[in-house]
Amino acid sequence: PADVADDLVEVLLTEEQIQARIAEMCREIERDYAGENLLLVGVLKGAVMVMADLARELSLPVEMDWMAVSSYGTSTRSSGVVRIQKDLDTALHGRKVLIVEDIIDSGLTLSWLLENLRSRGPESVEVCALLRKPEAARIDVDVRYVGFEIPNAFVVGYGLDYAERYRNLRGLGILSPSVYEHEDD
Ligand code: PRP
Numbered sequence: 001p002a003d004v005a006d007d008l009v010e011v012l013l014t015e016e017q018i019q020a021r022i023a024e025m026c027r028e029i030e031r032d033y034a035g036e037n038l039l040l041v042g043v044l045k046g047a048v049m050v051m052a053d054l055a056r057e058l059s060l061p062v063e064m065d066w067m068a069v070s071s072y073g074t075s076t077r078s079s080g081v082v083r084i085q086k087d088l089d090t091a092l093h094g095r096k097v098l099i100v101e102d103i104i105d106s107g108l109t110l111s112w113l114l115e116n117l118r119s120r121g122p123e124s125v126e127v128c129a130l131l132r133k134p135e136a137a138r139i140d141v142d143v144r145y146v147g148f149e150i151p152n153a154f155v156v157g158y159g160l161d162y163a164e165r166y167r168n169l170r171g172l173g174i175l176s177p178s179v180y181e182h183e184d185d
C-alpha cells in the first residue's frame with residue numbers, strides 16, 4: 001500500500017517535538033494539581049494519543065474517562081452542531097476535571113463541552129489542548145494548557161483525522177489538498 005506520509009505537504013510537528021512539549025505541560029499540571037485526585041476527560045476520538053501520552057507522563061494520581069462528541073463528521077469543516085455519542089461514566093460532582101483535547105479549531109466543540117460539564121457540579125473544569133488554531137477561532141474559549149499554536153491549515157496525525165484516516169501517524173502534518181479537493185463533487 002502507498003505510504004500515508006505521501007498525502008502530506010509538510011510535517012508540522014515531529015513525534016519528538018510533540019513528546020517534549022507534552023512533558024513540559026505535565027510539569028505545569030503537576031504543579032497546579034499537587035496533592036489532588038484529578039479526573040482526565042478525553043474527547044474521543046481525536047484525543048486518544050495525547051491522552052495516552054499525557055496520562056503516562058504525569059506523576060499524579062489520575063482517573064481517565066471519555067466522552068465522544070462530534071461536530072465534523074467526515075467533512076473538513078465544522079458544522080457547529082455538537083452531538084454526544086458517548087457520555088462519561090463518572091459523576092463530576094466535587095471533582096477536579098481536566099478536559100484533554102487534541103485541537104481547538106473554531107472552539108465550538110469545546111465551548112459547548114465546557115458548559116455541559118460545568119453544569120454537572122464539578123469543583124473545577126480546565127482544558128488541556130495539544131494544538132490551537134488562533135486564526136480559526138469563532139468563539140473565545142479559556143484554555144489553561146496549550147501545547148502549540150498552529151496555522152490555519154487542515155492538519156492530520158497524532159489522533160487527528162480526515163475521514164477517519166491518518167490518526168495513527170506519530171507526527172502532525174498538513175494534509176495535501178489533493179486528498180480532499182473533490183469533497184463537494
Ligand atoms: C475535532 C477535534 C476537536 C474538534 C475541534 O473532532 O478532535 O475535538 O474537532 O473543532 P472545533 O474547535 O472547530 O469545534 P471531530 O469532531 O472531528 O471528532 P474526532 O475527534 O472523532 O475526529
Ligand code: MN
Nearest residue numbers: 043044045046
Ligand atoms: Mn475531536
Ligand code: MG
Nearest residue numbers: 046072160161
Ligand atoms: Mg475528526
